[in-house]
Amino acid sequence: xxxxxxxxxxxxxxxxxxxxxxxxxxxxxxxxxxxxxxxxxxxxxxxxxxxxxxxxxxxxxxxxxxxxxxxxxxxxxxxxxxxxxxxxxxxxxxxxxxxxxxxxxxxxxxxxxxxxxxxxxxxxxxxxxxxxxxxxxxxxxxxxxxxxxxxxxxxxxxxxx
Numbered sequence: 254x255x256x257x258x259x260x261x262x263x264x265x266x267x268x269x270x271x272x273x274x275x276x277x278x279x280x281x282x283x284x285x286x287x288x289x290x291x292x293x294x295x296x297x298x299x300x301x302x303x304x305x306x307x308x309x310x311x312x313x314x315x316x317x318x319x320x321x322x323x324x325x326x327x328x329x330x331x332x333x334x335x336x337x338x339x340x341x342x343x344x345x346x347x348x349x350x351x352x353x354x355x356x357x358x359x360x361x362x363x364x365x366x367x368x369x370x371x372x373x374x375x376x377x378x379x380x381x382x383x384x385x386x387x388x389x390x391x392x393x394x395x396x397x398x399x400x401x402x403x404x405x406x407x408x409x410x411x412x413x414x
Contacts, residue, residue: 329377365377
């Protein structure tokens with residue numbers, strides 16, 4: 254199934270005073286821990302319960318390390334770290350800086366590989382993803398890969414990786 258996107262117009266004008274259009278991913282569903290555990294169990298010798306237990310414990314352990322101001326890197330998946338995102342701007346004096354000025358957030362960055370020249374080669378979670386514009390997605394639920402037909406040359410598709 255491809256990544257589905259649609260266009261949206263920025264609320265902020267650029268330097269020329271124009272509000273430009275950009276692609277935005279449309280989420281087509283939500284997958285929870287139980288579904289992920291079932292799918293991993295199908296690919297392994299573990300039961301769904303075993304996999305769910307590991308996922309639950311992974312969340313606990315990752316949270317513990319993040320809350321100790323450590324970054325967490327999972328090979329082939331990506332890394333997590335905590336960041337503080339400012340809510341109401343800065344303050345004039347360094348002594349007045351407080352965590353209450355910000356919201357604590359988790360930043361995730363997908364794992365990647367580098368080419369020998371140091372440039373980014375792939376992001377593991379998006380490598381090979383195919384994108385299709387929302388309007389190009391057929392209504393027919395039988396089509397396993399919408400937007401991949403021969404007449405889709407102008408569908409706005411793109412492949413990453």
